[in-house]
Amino acid sequence: MRFNAILAAAGCGWIFAAGSAAINACNPQNLTYSNEAPPNGTYMPWNLIEGINSVPGSRQYITIVNLTPHRFVLQNTHSYQMDTFDWGDVPQGHARQNVVVYTNKAGASAVDDNGEAYYAIDGTSKTFFIRATTHIPDTHPARTVIDLTGLGQGQREYLDPAEQSPVTLVITGSDSYGFMTSIKYGPGNWMKNMYDVIKDRQIQHVVIPGSHDSGMSYISNQIIGGGISENTQTQGISIYDQLYAGARYFDLRVGSVHSVTNTSKYSFWTMHVNDETAEIALGNTGESLDSVISEINQFTAESPGEIIIFHVRYLVGIREVPSLGPIYWTSSIVDDFFSKLKGVNNRCGNLDTSSTFNQKPASYFMDQNGGNGCVLFLLAGDLQSGVPQDSVSDGIYQANVLSINDDWSNLGDTQPMAEDQASDWKAVARGGSSDTFHISQWLVSADIFTTTLYTIEGIGIMPTNPALYWMGVNNMNPQSWPTVILTDYIGVVVKGQHNWNQLSADLYTLAVGLNLYMVSQNCNVSSVSPLLSGASSELKMTSLSETWGGIIYANGTVVNEPPRHLHPGRVEILKKGTKFMNGTVLEADVRNPDFQSIAV
Numbered sequence: 001m002r003f004n005a006i007l008a009a010a011g012c013g014w015i016f017a018a019g020s021a022a023i024n025a026c027n028p029q030n031l032t033y034s035n036e037a038p039p040n041g042t043y044m045p046w047n048l049i050e051g052i053n054s055v056p057g058s059r060q061y062i063t064i065v066n067l068t069p070h071r072f073v074l075q076n077t078h079s080y081q082m083d084t085f086d087w088g089d090v091p092q093g094h095a096r097q098n099v100v101v102y103t104n105k106a107g108a109s110a111v112d113d114n115g116e117a118y119y120a121i122d123g124t125s126k127t128f129f130i131r132a133t134t135h136i137p138d139t140h141p142a143r144t145v146i147d148l149t150g151l152g153q154g155q156r157e158y159l160d161p162a163e164q165s166p167v168t169l170v171i172t173g174s175d176s177y178g179f180m181t182s183i184k185y186g187p188g189n190w191m192k193n194m195y196d197v198i199k200d201r202q203i204q205h206v207v208i209p210g211s212h213d214s215g216m217s218y219i220s221n222q223i224i225g226g227g228i229s230e231n232t233q234t235q236g237i238s239i240y241d242q243l244y245a246g247a248r249y250f251d252l253r254v255g256s257v258h259s260v261t262n263t264s265k266y267s268f269w270t271m272h273v274n275d276e277t278a279e280i281a282l283g284n285t286g287e288s289l290d291s292v293i294s295e296i297n298q299f300t301a302e303s304p305g306e307i308i309i310f311h312v313r314y315l316v317g318i319r320e321v322p323s324l325g326p327i328y329w330t331s332s333i334v335d336d337f338f339s340k341l342k343g344v345n346n347r348c349g350n351l352d353t354s355s356t357f358n359q360k361p362a363s364y365f366m367d368q369n370g371g372n373g374c375v376l377f378l379l380a381g382d383l384q385s386g387v388p389q390d391s392v393s394d395g396i397y398q399a400n401v402l403s404i405n406d407d408w409s410n411l412g413d414t415q416p417m418a419e420d421q422a423s424d425w426k427a428v429a430r431g432g433s434s435d436t437f438h439i440s441q442w443l444v445s446a447d448i449f450t451t452t453l454y455t456i457e458g459i460g461i462m463p464t465n466p467a468l469y470w471m472g473v474n475n476m477n478p479q480s481w482p483t484v485i486l487t488d489y490i491g492v493v494v495k496g497q498h499n500w501n502q503l504s505a506d507l508y509t510l511a512v513g514l515n516l517y518m519v520s521q522n523c524n525v526s527s528v529s530p531l532l533s534g535a536s537s538e539l540k541m542t543s544l545s546e547t548w549g550g551i552i553y554a555n556g557t558v559v560n561e562p563p564r565h566l567h568p569g570r571v572e573i574l575k576k577g578t579k580f581m582n583g584t585v586l587e588a589d590v591r592n593p594d595f596q597s598i599a600v
């Protein structure tokens, strides 16, 4: 099980929230969402994607997202050799992009650059600190250390991905509920772990992460379609890891690949092509359907109780050397495909389709299969008339059983895409007549030359995904949010770092936090307020917010029980010239009173 890699030392299993004891009802008088708007952030220019990272003059961003009922109050800062060290409060339900500029003044030794921001969580005894520091020489010399010791949530050293590409910290929960943060993943079955929070919500009101062309986590070269990783691969981790990374909506594109000499010989693969019905489809294949199926089964056996949606497209054949157009599936190929899908456990056959799934409560799906939840297959491919379109008794449905608004901007740069996406989700009146299962495709569609130059991974993880957390979040509120947030390279935050301990739980924690906090602030669509101090203990689910005192280093090494005084990146001596938030500048070196502190 994925999260055990980090929590092995804790040695305790996740316990589910049991029972349905009385929970605080949602009350419009108890809402804590702030109407204060933090300053606007800045988008990373794309020409920095392939830049060399060096510290002098480098401008770095650290985004803090507050999905708690408490304000995050900046208490103090100190910095040495920073031309800008701009931090501030983060109001409830908002994000702030903080700015650090490492000096390029002659004579400054970048090895000594550092700074620290101290936050208090208002109305609680909890604190957290963020350090900007350097590690020289290294291909990622700028580092951000997120120190959550004062929240009982450990520490993590992040590589700053590139100049102007933000490091993100998402915090959700509350003092009474417990806090969880994006520096590490929680349990695989996050939905089951918040069953009491989401069970009565319509599924269009449960925010879930999604992945774009989910099967393309590697290039399997089953067709000679010219697609290479740079312009065709859309994910860095397998379906199994995507499930642990929180994804519940999969844009799965499956086709059959046929022998050129004998088109009766074929096998099923996920794929990414420019046009699956073109005379010559350009692109490539990813994971095999067989491996996708076994990964789903492994996940649901370990982490039962979820609603997992596969929106399946293409459903045509392509020759190994793409030519002569698509091979439309015969009944025999469709039957063959369905018999593969029947190997998936926890399908949900014969669900009520007299109305669309949109307004059915999450519990309708989560309670199926004895509480093991549902893996739903919704077909939206190119099946021709005369062949089977679904197999309802086997849990294989036509896609229109769920009415979706699949919002794809088809724009070639991050900022116009982000503005288009935000304005579209704001147009959905939650609880009103335009309410829908709104899918925000938070991804950019650049032309082939730009994409190949910067790569789908580079464009996704450096300028585009991080903008979700400052621009996207600040354009959400209790009335407006997308149902699905669908991205490229889910979980990945540094290019090429695809191992589990190198991922970051940004989207996982954002989705959990939007459900716990943002949607719960809208009493029209949510009946409970899980984060208020009066909420019943059943709702507190310590399972989502296990206490942890470990350190995750930038190289992926995890130390579960470090010495209590260890705070990576904290300096022993505050040097002459160190600036404090109140304007004081040190005139002589001073020992840092917090160095090796065990107080939190």
Ligand SMILES: *[C@@H]1O[C@H](CO)[C@@H](O)[C@H](O)[C@H]1NC(C)=O
Pocket (backbone or CB within 6 Å): 027, 029, 030, 532, 533, 534
């Ligand atoms: C919620 O609001 C009601 C009515 O104003 C009040 O009685 C109650 O104490 C509030 N609960 C919390 C947890 O603030």
Ligand SMILES: *[C@@H]1O[C@H](CO)[C@@H](O)[C@H](O)[C@H]1NC(C)=O
Pocket (backbone or CB within 6 Å): 039, 040
């Ligand atoms: C922030 O950006 C929004 C649009 O994205 C704009 O309407 C607003 O005026 C900006 N605020 C400031 C302070 O620049």
Ligand SMILES: *[C@@H]1O[C@H](CO)[C@@H](O)[C@H](O)[C@H]1NC(C)=O
Pocket (backbone or CB within 6 Å): 262, 263, 264, 265
């Ligand atoms: C073509 O492939 C099918 C399926 O593998 C096989 O049954 C058939 O014998 C093959 N035909 C020829 C001419 O090889």
Ligand SMILES: *[C@@H]1O[C@H](CO)[C@@H](O)[C@H](O)[C@H]1NC(C)=O
Pocket (backbone or CB within 6 Å): 431, 478, 479, 521, 522, 523, 524
């Ligand atoms: C709830 O619905 C009512 C009636 O449609 C509307 O006036 C109100 O603004 C809504 N409240 C929220 C929090 O969305």
Ligand SMILES: *[C@@H]1O[C@H](CO)[C@@H](O)[C@H](O)[C@H]1NC(C)=O
Pocket (backbone or CB within 6 Å): 553, 554, 555, 556, 557
């Ligand atoms: C990872 O980094 C930590 C802390 O700098 C170090 O102690 C450890 O040896 C490193 N591990 C590897 C495999 O490089």
Ligand SMILES: *[C@@H]1O[C@H](CO)[C@@H](O)[C@H](O)[C@H]1NC(C)=O
Pocket (backbone or CB within 6 Å): 076, 580, 581, 582, 583, 584
């Ligand atoms: C400014 O802050 C520093 C560090 O907290 C403190 O030592 C110093 O006394 C403060 N100076 C003034 C003028 O308040």
